[in-house]
Amino acid sequence: GVTKHYTFEIKLQNVTRLCHTKSMVTVNGRFPGPRIMAREGDRLLIKVVNHVQNNISIHWHGIRQLQSGWADGPAYITQCPIQTGQSYLYSFTIVGQRGTLFWHAHISWLRSTVYGPLIILPKPNVSYPFVKPHKEVPIIFGEWFNADPEAIISQALQTGGGPNVSDAYTLNGLPGPLYNCSSQDTFRLKVKHGRTYLLRLINAALNDELFFSIANHSVTVVETDAIYVKPFETDTLLIAPGQTTNVLLRTKPNFPATNFLMTARPYATGQGTFDNSTVAGILEYQSPSLHSTVPVKNLPLFKPNLPPLNDTSFATNFTNRLKSLASAQYPANVPLKVDKHFFFTVGLGTNPCDQNKACQGPNGTKFGASVNNVSFVQPTTALLQAHFSGQSNGVYSPSFPFSPAHWFNFTGNPPNNTMVGNGTKVVVLPFNTSVELVMQDTSILGVESHPLHLHGFNFFVVGQGFGNYDPKNDPKKFNLVDPIERNTVGVPSGGWVAIRFLADNPGVWFMHCHLEAHTSWGLKMAWLVLDGNLPNQKLPPPPADLPKC
Ligand code: C2O
Missing domain, CATH: 2.60.40.420 (Cupredoxins -  blue copper proteins)
Incomplete structure (x- = not known):
């Protein structure tokens, strides 16, 4: 492996969504934060410099941190937080892992704005145990709060009410066209016909498990939490906060240039459940051969059906389908005896x-x-x-x-x-x-x-x-x-x-x-x-x- 260096400058940035501008804590002024790319066996050196008034720490969610527990990141568990004006170098090696993970702030509610993908490719010359995709696309779900999430949680801790719900879910930081004053903030995935795309789905939302679906398309699940699984087809996925799922999307062999919505909204049962609507991105077929005279934005928009908010039977059926690949190359080393x-x-x-x-x-x-x-x-x-x-x-x-x-x-x-x-x-x-x-x-x-x-x-x-x-x-x-x-x-x-x-x-x-x-x-x-x-x-x-x- 090689050593890869990153610098995370923690700083305030004005960001506008839903016609509401606020100053928020970011990494390098970006929302969502930068993508970390590495290979299995690489060493990562990530210098985090804190320029804001809040204390900060960063967690590399899903990285095993074998003998590098000082780099794990949860505040007051493995480290004291990085104070204003201070920095800390997170240093760890990626051992025996490859796939989609993410990183996020691990103090108070700062992970609402401080998060990004962490993608580990296989070692050089090692291929995926599935068809090689034409393109790989990270899709990271989050939540947008018009208010300051730090203020929301400190209020909730004092009075014990349910914390205010977020104002929107986001897909790569964008709420999408189904929210008011938001269609300009829509993630568009431009695709070609007859290709295979690897979507790296990450749920970085604060408080909701999400159903996800793309209209008129099914996908093949190939990995969860950076572990290969036995591939299976599904129209709809369920991803909890902290979980990641890689899917293969096969685009239609021949289709007029058309738009399909890809949407996500919560799965929730019990206290304080809510559904404040649906985040959507657009799967946009590009077709040089099938010229359409209609501008793309006027084309029909196909919408997926998502299960109802409290559909526990969907959740159960979906999770029951998930099995380890358990192949010779990627064995499932289940502990057989229990101490x-x-x-x-x-x-x-x-x-x-x-x-x-x-x-x-x-x-x-x-x-x-x-x-x-x-x-x-x-x-x-x-x-x-x-x-x-x-x-x-x-x-x-x-x-x-x-x-x-x-x-x-x-x-x-x-x-x-x-x-x-x-x-x-x-x-x-x-x-x-x-x-x-x-x-x-x-x-x-x-x-x-x-x-x-x-x-x-x-x-x-x-x-x-x-x-x-x-x-x-x-x-x-x-x-x-x-x-x-x-x-x-x-x-x-x-x-x-x-x-x-x-x-x-x-x-x-x-x-x-x-x-x-x-x-x-x-x-x-x-x-x-x-x-x-x-x-x-x-x-x-x-x-x-x-x-x-
Ligand atoms: Cu302890 Cu993703 O968190």
Whole structure:
């Protein structure tokens, strides 16, 4: 591999969408941010320089960071944030990974504007396990807020109401023609007939899983979360925040120059669900041979049908179709023996209202969220530094509970006590522990889908189901042959999911719901993986420029 250098200048930039201009935090003045391109085996050196008043940190979402935990990026987990006027050099090597990932700010709600694609091509002379595309196109979904998202979340944390919804979804930063005052901000993908395009789809939205579809076209899914999958055809995709999906789009062999909309809108169940409409881009057939006298903008526009907002059966069918490629070249190394079994409840709950605030959560409380009823409290120094220097006292406790304090029941009424507990607790794992983790939606305040993201690892999704997890019978149905491997998985609404991973990466690894509102309310925790005995099983010392708190 080679070494690739990037510089990210964090600075304010005026950006206009929906006829609303605001000054926002960007990388190099761009929205979405710059695309990082590398190959498997390359080393990336990315210097992040902070010119704004906000503290910043950047996360390379889905990069395994083998023995480079200091470069992972979540603020107060692996590093203190980069303060105004300071810089930090993120340095890591891409080991054994290729595909579509992304990078984003990992502090407060700054990832609403600070994000971009991170594309890893295969090693030189290694081809894709599918037909070579004529062209590759990153498509990154996001959200546009007319207001300052930082202000929205700090308000939501004080009063516990649902945070204001965004004003639009975006596709490559553009809301598209279905919103008011927005048709000038439309992503257009110009295509030729009879070609194959690789669309690299990334959901960087803050708070919504999205359905995506292109009118009159189906696509072939070939990769998710930078792992090849068994190819399958579909009209519509479901992508949760934190997930990526590569699809092949085969354009029609012969078609008059025409426009097709490609659209996305939320899949949402439970508390505070909403659908504030649909982001659209345009697939525009270019046809030198089939001259049309009608200007393209006056041509008919074909619109796709997307599933209804709460279509859990579509979601289930879609996720059930995802299987690892599990070929000789790309095997599925599912851990077959398990050293430690964990059971986590994930979901929303309540916290007491702060004095003199008009709280908007259930019964005058404010919203909280928890894992095994621990709502994670952000420490004031980074967990990884505290661990490395042996000064964890007063920073975190290794006492993360093995079972939830409150039970849950899908058939009964909500429990009398919906309060979450608070704490900064981690699970400590010896090096190379083989972990099985079942995550159960609590449904305490209504059933919800939670896209859980694990830093530092890919995991295998060995099983999922609805209702209460049955530890006696459900494991008999686990798929240990070709389960999907990924870094972000939806805990089904009113159900559970089981994952397995090998803790072969020393460091502190964050795990959280990738719906930013839920993360802010505390749906997060951390795994502390200890060093192994061999030199190549240890976390190296921190870089000299690691930011201080
Ligand atoms: Cu993409 Cu911890 O996040």
